[in-house]
Each structure stands twice: as C-alpha cells, then as structure tokens.
Amino acid sequence: MSGKMASCIFCKIIKGEIPCFKLFESDKTLAFLxxxxxxxxxxxxIPKHHGEKLTDIPxxxxxxxxxTVKKLAAATGANEWNLLQNNGKGxxxxxxxxxxxxxxxxxxEEGLGISWPQQKTDMDALKKLFEDVKGKM
Incomplete structure (x- = not known):
C-alpha cells in the first residue's frame, strides 16, 4: 500500500479503522453522512478505489x-440538492x-452556496476551443 493510501482518511474509513455513519456499501462504493x-x-x-482526482479512477x-447519489437524495427527502465533486486543492x-x-x-441559508463568475464570450476563441477539445475526445 502506498503512503498516500495508508494516510488517507477515506481509505481508513473504507477499512473500518475510522468509524462512519455508513448509509450504503458495496464492493466498489461507500456512502456515509x-x-x-x-x-x-x-x-x-466515494469509490473504494483510491485516487486523488476523478481521472485517476477507472x-x-x-x-x-x-x-447511489439518486438513492441518497430520495432517502433524505431532498427536494432540491447539489452534487459536488472537486479535483485538486485549487x-x-x-x-x-x-x-x-x-x-x-x-x-x-443552508446547503451549498455558489458564485458563478461568468466570463464574456469571444465566439472566435470559443470556436477554436471547441475544435481543440472535440479533436481530443
């Protein structure tokens, strides 16, 4: 096991070394409060497979x-809710x-608050970006 996995709080929760309020568990996935x-x-x-960013997970x-997220939303009775997944400290x-x-x-007042710093659109730059990203998909 790598040092990162050994010190990872979520890996410790998966292994049962740290308790959690477990809501769902399978061989690949764990959900908790x-x-x-x-x-x-x-x-x-969380996926049980350790990886820092989404691109690190098969x-x-x-x-x-x-x-599982859908089941959680229904089980909590949430009528409106956010799904958030962050990649990197920044x-x-x-x-x-x-x-x-x-x-x-x-x-x-409760839940996720979001600011949306929308940028002005340069259609020529957007077209170039579109072609670049589409070409790599």
Whole structure:
C-alpha cells in the first residue's frame, strides 16, 4: 500500500479503522453522512478505489456512484440538492481521495452556496476551443 493510501482518511474509513455513519456499501462504493454538513442529510459517496482526482479512477469503479447519489437524495427527502465533486486543492478538494457530495438545499441559508463568475464570450476563441477539445475526445 502506498503512503498516500495508508494516510488517507477515506481509505481508513473504507477499512473500518475510522468509524462512519455508513448509509450504503458495496464492493466498489461507500456512502456515509458528512460529519461537517452544509445541511441536514449532506452525504458523501466515494469509490473504494483510491485516487486523488476523478481521472485517476477507472470507469468501472464509478458505475454505482450516480445511482447511489439518486438513492441518497430520495432517502433524505431532498427536494432540491447539489452534487459536488472537486479535483485538486485549487478547486476546493480537501481530502485527496475522490468523493462526491450530495448536499440537500432546503433553503437559501443552508446547503451549498455558489458564485458563478461568468466570463464574456469571444465566439472566435470559443470556436477554436471547441475544435481543440472535440479533436481530443
């Protein structure tokens, strides 16, 4: 086991070394309540495969993530909610193991708050970007 995995809090939770409020578990996926919630029912869904960013996780290890998020939303009774997944410290990732937040948004004060710093669109630059990204898909 690599040093990162040995010190990873989510890997320790997966192995049962640290307790959690487990909501769902399979051979590839674990879901549990967030202990620092933004709202009632805020939960995490993680692949058991250790990887820091989404691009580090094999596709087959992610197959249950969205169905589990859907079940959590229904089970918590969330009518409106956010699904958040951050990649890298600059993008607000605090734990270096891929995780998805299901955050109920019951009102304006609770849940996830978002600013959306929309940029002015240069259509020529957008077309060039489109061609570049599409060519790499």
């Amino acid at each position: 967030d202990i620092n919630p933004l709202s009632k029912g805020h939960a995490l869904v 596709d087959d290890q992610l197959a249950e993530v969205l169905p 993008a607000h990732q605090e734990v270096g193991h891929v995780h998805f937040h299901m955050i109920p948004k019951p009102n304006a």
